[in-house]
Amino acid sequence: MSRDLSESGSVDELRTAPVIVAVGIRIGEVAELRSFFADLTQGTEVAFVLVADGDTAHPESLATLVSPHVDLPVVEAEEGTLIEAGRLYTPPTGRVVVVKGRRFRLQPSPASDDHVGPIDRLLFSLAKDQQSRAAAVLLSPGGGDGTRGLQAIREAGGRSFLRKRTTAGESGSDRERAFDGVADHVFPLDRLMTGLMVHVDHVLVAERNGLQWPSSAAYAAEHLPTSVLSHGLDMERDAAHFRAVIDSAPVLIWANDRHGNVFLNRACRDFFGASEADFRHNGWSNFIHEEDREAFTAAYRVAVDRQEVFEGQCRVLRHDGMYRWMQSIALPRFSDEGWLVGYVGSSFDISRMKSSERT
Structure with a gap:
């Protein structure tokens, strides 16, 4: 409408x-x-x-x-x-x-x-x-x-x-x-x-970059299987469901659990030219520019330790060998008992915005 x-x-x-x-x-x-x-x-x-x-x-x-x-x-x-x-x-x-x-x-x-x-x-x-x-x-x-x-x-x-x-x-x-x-x-x-x-950050970041809300971490979180939210990820059990509901989203969407398992939607896999195996057990940090890696990963660890929403910016390596500025926002997920079971996040390319800031 x-x-x-x-x-x-x-x-x-x-x-x-x-x-x-x-x-x-x-x-x-x-x-x-x-x-x-x-x-x-x-x-x-x-x-x-x-x-x-x-x-x-x-x-x-x-x-x-x-x-x-x-x-x-x-x-x-x-x-x-x-x-x-x-x-x-x-x-x-x-x-x-x-x-x-x-x-x-x-x-x-x-x-x-x-x-x-x-x-x-x-x-x-x-x-x-x-x-x-x-x-x-x-x-x-x-x-x-x-x-x-x-x-x-x-x-x-x-x-x-x-x-x-x-x-x-x-x-x-x-x-x-x-x-x-x-x-x-x-x-x-x-x-x-x-x-x-x-929600507010996703709306504003998406609009500044010409993207359409609501392809987001919140959308992914709503559509993940209940088993993921309560017990973490099971690659064999949940991968088909995850991809079926969010692979069509144009925004990069990912999810992880306490055991190092990772889900990437199609946009994410295509952007990095990588598989989920490449991202498991903190392998995702290898795609971050070396000048940004330490600060970004440290901020993420602090958010996980505090069980808080994470937001950060860094340069990441795209499949064509180019580095792009990305804004990432991730929402913590909790079990019914209140235990942190993982994060669901999305990332936006903000290179154009960064370029405007420098000019």
């Missing part, structure tokens, strides 16, 4: 626009925004739109309630406001915000018997307006508001994230049941922003 450029701007404008992230939270839990935003990468081209579910008769505006808990500028949306990076937007009291052409449109609050709540309305509009750039985070899912909106985001090619309640004192299981199978990713509060930034 193509986007109407008369509403959203030219292609060049879209490539410089922020990634818009809708955030849903219960009004009684706004203090948890401090933890959510703690790992926000400074300077990232992302804008947040916050919608609160709960006490609609609260005497203070949402902007007033939220401001003490975030370092971002908090802006109360107005009709026609252009959405800009580095801001957290909130709806005015008694109004619902939707997005059209990267601008806010204000609507009356829905009646109590309306089956489409404020969160769903925002997500529907964001999916239609931003399509595969759209992202949504539900910090405190409740009732059913948000389920259809998350599905719309997913169908548009965007990404949705759900907070996982992890301690005995957090009674989230019943409230989350309505969201089973709807969200793309489920993370504890302290990992939500990291997971979100993987």
Whole structure:
């Protein structure tokens, strides 16, 4: 489905626009925004739109309630406001915000018997307006508001994230049941922003290099067999499934496990002119330029030790003997018991961007 450029701007404008992230939270839990935003990468081209579910008769505006808990500028949306990076937007009291052409449109609050709540309305509009750039985070899912909106985001090619309640004192299981199978990713509060930034980084890197999201590590992670995510890779058992679902992706996609096994999609194998055997047991480091190898591999080891998202740039040897600058982003995968079982990553050729930086 193509986007109407008369509403959203030219292609060049879209490539410089922020990634818009809708955030849903219960009004009684706004203090948890401090933890959510703690790992926000400074300077990232992302804008947040916050919608609160709960006490609609609260005497203070949402902007007033939220401001003490975030370092971002908090802006109360107005009709026609252009959405800009580095801001957290909130709806005015008694109004619902939707997005059209990267601008806010204000609507009356829905009646109590309306089956489409404020969160769903925002997500529907964001999916239609931003399509595969759209992202949504539900910090405190409740009732059913948000389920259809998350599905719309997913169908548009965007990404949705759900907070996982992890301690005995957090009674989230019943409230989350309505969201089973709807969200793309489920993370504890302290990992939500990291997971979100993987999506944001992939969108921005892809657009800067003329690539189409969502061919990415996140896409690969979603389509790997459950056995891979829980127990690591089995080359004989899982290779056919892996290749069947991601070999058509134009972006280089790879996966590894704790035992040194590696999967490469077709684009990756063709780019390097190499087989998976060449990459096993850290053999991949041999393809990195000697001036970049030590720093890149050290940064990767730190990410693995910390079980964090990895991101790095280095020059790698292409099949034709030329070195190309690549941006790599990798997402850690955990078993049901919380053990790290490996990484799923993707890489983009950023040589053109690097060349522009030098001129």
